[in-house]
Amino acid sequence: MRRWNAEREALAQRIAAGSAFARGKIVAAADAGALIEAVIRPFDRVCLEGDNQKQADLLARALAGVDPAKIHDLHMVQSGVVLPEHLDVFETGVAKKLDYAYSGPQAGRIAKMLFGGKIELGAVHTYLELFARYFIDLTPNVALIAAVSADRDGNLYTGPNTEDTPTVVEATAFKSGVVVAQVNEVVEKLPRVDIPGDRVHFVVEAKKPFYVEPLFTRDPGAITETQILTAMLAIKGIYEPYGVKRLNHGIGFNTAAIELLLPTFAERLGLKGKICTRFALNPHPTLIPAIESGWVEQIHCFGSEVGMDDYIEARPDIFFTGPDGSLRSNRAFCQTAGLYACDMFIGATLQIDLSGNSSTITASRIAGFGGAPNMGSDARGRRHPAEPWLKAGREADPDGLPALRRGRKLVVQIGETFGEGNAPTFVESLDALILAEKLGLELAPVMIYADDITHIVTEEGIANLLLCRDKDEREQAVRGVAGYTEVGRGRDAKMVQRLRERGIIKRPEDLGINVLDVDRSLLAARSIKDLARWSGGLYRPPSKFRNW
Amino acid sequence: MSALLNEHPADVSWYEASARARIAGLLDPHSFAEFIGPAARESSPHLDIFDLPKQFDDGLVAGRGTLAGEPVLIAAQEGRFMGGAFGEVHGAKLTGLLRAAHASGGRINTVLIAFDTGGVRLQEANAGELAIAEIMRAMLEFRAGGGKVIGLIGGRAGCYGGGGLISGCCSGLAVSEEGRISVSGPEVIETNKGVEEFDSKDRALVWRTMGGKHRRLIGVAQQFADDTVASFRAAALSLVAKAPLFNLAAMDKEQARLERRLQRFGACKDATEIWAALGANDPKAIPEMNADDFIALADQIAENSDDAR
Numbered sequence: 001m002r003r004w005n006a007e008r009e010a011l012a013q014r015i016a017a018g019s020a021f022a023r024g025k026i027v028a029a030a031d032a033g034a035l036i037e038a039v040i041r042p043f044d045r046v047c048l049e050g051d052n053q054k055q056a057d058l059l060a061r062a063l064a065g066v067d068p069a070k071i072h073d074l075h076m077v078q079s080g081v082v083l084p085e086h087l088d089v090f091e092t093g094v095a096k097k098l099d100y101a102y103s104g105p106q107a108g109r110i111a112k113m114l115f116g117g118k119i120e121l122g123a124v125h126t127y128l129e130l131f132a133r134y135f136i137d138l139t140p141n142v143a144l145i146a147a148v149s150a151d152r153d154g155n156l157y158t159g160p161n162t163e164d165t166p167t168v169v170e171a172t173a174f175k176s177g178v179v180v181a182q183v184n185e186v187v188e189k190l191p192r193v194d195i196p197g198d199r200v201h202f203v204v205e206a207k208k209p210f211y212v213e214p215l216f217t218r219d220p221g222a223i224t225e226t227q228i229l230t231a232m233l234a235i236k237g238i239y240e241p242y243g244v245k246r247l248n249h250g251i252g253f254n255t256a257a258i259e260l261l262l263p264t265f266a267e268r269l270g271l272k273g274k275i276c277t278r279f280a281l282n283p284h285p286t287l288i289p290a291i292e293s294g295w296v297e298q299i300h301c302f303g304s305e306v307g308m309d310d311y312i313e314a315r316p317d318i319f320f321t322g323p324d325g326s327l328r329s330n331r332a333f334c335q336t337a338g339l340y341a342c343d344m345f346i347g348a349t350l351q352i353d354l355s356g357n358s359s360t361i362t363a364s365r366i367a368g369f370g371g372a373p374n375m376g377s378d379a380r381g382r383r384h385p386a387e388p389w390l391k392a393g394r395e396a397d398p399d400g401l402p403a404l405r406r407g408r409k410l411v412v413q414i415g416e417t418f419g420e421g422n423a424p425t426f427v428e429s430l431d432a433l434i435l436a437e438k439l440g441l442e443l444a445p446v447m448i449y450a451d452d453i454t455h456i457v458t459e460e461g462i463a464n465l466l467l468c469r470d471k472d473e474r475e476q477a478v479r480g481v482a483g484y485t486e487v488g489r490g491r492d493a494k495m496v497q498r499l500r501e502r503g504i505i506k507r508p509e510d511l512g513i514n515v516l517d518v519d520r521s522l523l524a525a526r527s528i529k530d531l532a533r534w535s536g537g538l539y540r541p542p543s544k545f546r547n548w
Numbered sequence: 549m550s551a552l553l554n555e556h557p558a559d560v561s562w563y564e565a566s567a568r569a570r571i572a573g574l575l576d577p578h579s580f581a582e583f584i585g586p587a588a589r590e591s592s593p594h595l596d597i598f599d600l601p602k603q604f605d606d607g608l609v610a611g612r613g614t615l616a617g618e619p620v621l622i623a624a625q626e627g628r629f630m631g632g633a634f635g636e637v638h639g640a641k642l643t644g645l646l647r648a649a650h651a652s653g654g655r656i657n658t659v660l661i662a663f664d665t666g667g668v669r670l671q672e673a674n675a676g677e678l679a680i681a682e683i684m685r686a687m688l689e690f691r692a693g694g695g696k697v698i699g700l701i702g703g704r705a706g707c708y709g710g711g712g713l714i715s716g717c718c719s720g721l722a723v724s725e726e727g728r729i730s731v732s733g734p735e736v737i738e739t740n741k742g743v744e745e746f747d748s749k750d751r752a753l754v755w756r757t758m759g760g761k762h763r764r765l766i767g768v769a770q771q772f773a774d775d776t777v778a779s780f781r782a783a784a785l786s787l788v789a790k791a792p793l794f795n796l797a798a799m800d801k802e803q804a805r806l807e808r809r810l811q812r813f814g815a816c817k818d819a820t821e822i823w824a825a826l827g828a829n830d831p832k833a834i835p836e837m838n839a840d841d842f843i844a845l846a847d848q849i850a851e852n853s854d855d856a857r
Binding site: 526 | 560561563564704725726749750751752753755759761835836
């Protein structure tokens with residue numbers, strides 16, 4: 001006779017073992033390692049909450065310190081590989097296999113460990129994709145999560161950086177997994193309940209705040225005139241003609257420049273209310289001047305940003321906030337919003353090839369995907385119309401029957417022809433292919449596929465790939481905005497000229513932009529201090545961004 | 549379209565402005581005439597060896613003009629070219645400017661220097677170090693003859709290394725909040741003494757240790773400027789009016805002041821303790837204070853400089 005409750009029984013055993021270290025649900029920080037050894041079994045699937053920003057740092061240290069003779073061969077299923085401890089567990093043999101989405105700060109080390117065979121790689125995912133697999137074939141046996149505070153019943157307040165926590169807990173707790181939360185403090189009454197206590201089995205009181213990475217702050221002082229030029233081109237050549245109201249901005253100086261040009265350059269073009277009213281976006285400090293100038297109606301956030309809490313609390317008409325006043329972010333919902341309810345994604349990349357595939361992978365760094373492939377892709381399941389989406393669809397397929405023609409999401413890659421360290425952004429062949437060969441991967445890690453990208457913006461101009469009718473046109477359109485890179489110098493000048501006549505390539509002068517007018521004084525804020533001033537002192541920048 | 553074209557040169561942010569824009573806004577309109585300008589193409593003879601780009605003015609703009617009608621000589625470092633670092637040509641132009649002032653036989657009484665420098669250019673270090681010494685000698689000769697040298701500091705690169713030494717020889721300094729004055733930079737201190745000694749990434753710490761407000765409060769700078777070219781012009785005019793004499797008696801006084809400073813503040817662990825000892829009621833609030841409030845506070849509590857400066 002088959003038993004139908006084996007997982008429930010195992011859960012009861014695990015909770016009983018863990019309870020030896022707990023009073024009720026509460027566990028002292030010093031006992032975190034013993035608790036983990038009690039509730040985790042070898043070969044378990046474990047989600048050690050590493051989000052894009054929020055890190056369960058105390059539990060990460062505790063897991064890295066367990067006895068590999070007792071706990072070994074774990075299968076880590078977490079979105080962010082961010083802390084050194086996230087990889088230390090593979091050095092010691094505590095963990096063996098990894099499925100993840102993003103590894104920004106550990107991109108160099110993770111590449112070395114993959115090449116060295118220390119990590120058995122499942123796959124690199126997008127956030128949504130990994131979250132989806134939590135419910136199908138990567139369901140965690142144990143989740144080690146982070147929250148701001150808990151009460152004695154295990155109810156959790158996750159604060160502005162809620163991020164992945166509800167998704168992780170949903171998948172773990174409702175499939176007989178163990179949920180262990182580290183919290184900054186245990187309190188009598190929570191400001192609000194983000195995770196109900198019956199989904200949380202143990203609470204470890206860390207007594208100090210979990211680590212949050214300030215990922216989304218770009219110092220306006222570091223924005224170059226070239227980046228401002230690309231931003232002006234994007235506003236005049238894409239935002240304005242398509243009338244893009246609902247969008248997502250990737251992180252980078254070019255998009256920061258766009259945000260800071262809204263109250264100045266774009267305002268003078270009369271675009272207020274016509275573009276950039278609704279965002280799926282982390283609370284970028286560089287968006288403060290546009291918000292304060294009345295440009296933005298609504299923002300839903302993946303996570304939060306260090307220093308923005310008080311500002312967000314004071315602007316509940318713009319942000320999603322709880323009854324306590326603080327931001328409620330949610331990565332899974334915001335990714336879904338970016339995928340289905342936004343008409344444009346714009347972001348930077350490291351490499352673009354001749355067909356328009358782009359990648360942030362270099363031979364020595366594997367940064368993962370994060371959310372960009374979802375933001376930067378056409379949602380084939382989308383059914384609601386919107387003018388930018390319909391217009392892009394018309395441009396891609398002018399002869400199609402309108403009532404049966406799909407729209408297209410605008411997917412824009414923006415950047416300078418030469419990136420950091422003067423490395424060319426345009427290449428004949430992506431480094432991602434070399435990496436795939438070296439690691440024996442079936443798929444090269446491509447951030448945005450050529451059939452999803454619609455526009456490329458560089459300081460040389462805009463290439464509209466929707467209007468290209470064949471492979472050659474597409475290649476020349478890419479080359480035609482690639483500047484003095486090898487790819488750019490390899491262009492067929494006559495064909496590029498014809499593409500320009502057809503409006504497939506647009507130069508700054510074609511858009512009425514005089515490059516001599518490009519100046520930092522166009523930015524609504526030119527320093528972090530300016531941003532703090534715009535916010536009326538509500539934005540409190542972290543020390544690393546100050547120059548006062 | 550361009551906001552810059554609409555903006556009056558004097559309203560431009562000093563921090564953002566190029567060396568030439570700073571000069572244009574500091575001096576009386578259209579009074580500036582450049583010496584050995586870019587057309588002369590006196591570039592660095594050394595940078596080619598390192599395959600580094602050169603600049604036709606070697607990052608130093610020098611010339612003459614008038615300040616409120618008075619003839620002055622002026623130099624401005626371009627912080628965006630090699631961090632405003634002193635190379636052979638860069639240094640020689642400043643030395644020559646100071647010697648020209650000294651040789652003017654009293655026709656020129658004031659030299660303005662807009663510092664924006666990380667110090668000596670490593671690729672031409674010997675020439676750069678010699679230039680620092682020559683500049684200080686030329687400056688002191690000019691001052692000993694009754695001349696005034698006013699330093700203005702508020703650029704991205706701050707005023708570090710040899711630039712910090714030269715600034716210490718000026719008759720007076722004006723600094724903005726963004727400006728930093730020191731010899732060793734934050735990264736250098738951290739590299740040599742460890743992150744426990746000085747965390748160069750803690751920028752609030754860097755600014756309260758080397759930044760404009762602290763330098764004003766301990767009397768290194770005598771004027772505080774808001775971050776506009778106009779504010780620096782006003783500060784320069786005020787410094788010219790009250791620049792002290794340069795003689796042995798003044799040096800003795802300055803020495804005594806520095807000894808007193810060491811006694812008063814030698815045991816302080818953080819600039820906020822110094823500010824408290826100076827009499828600031830709420831030292832922690834000083835970094836957030838706006839320019840007007842800060843100037844009022846500094847005028848009340850700042851360490852007085854003696855006549856050496």
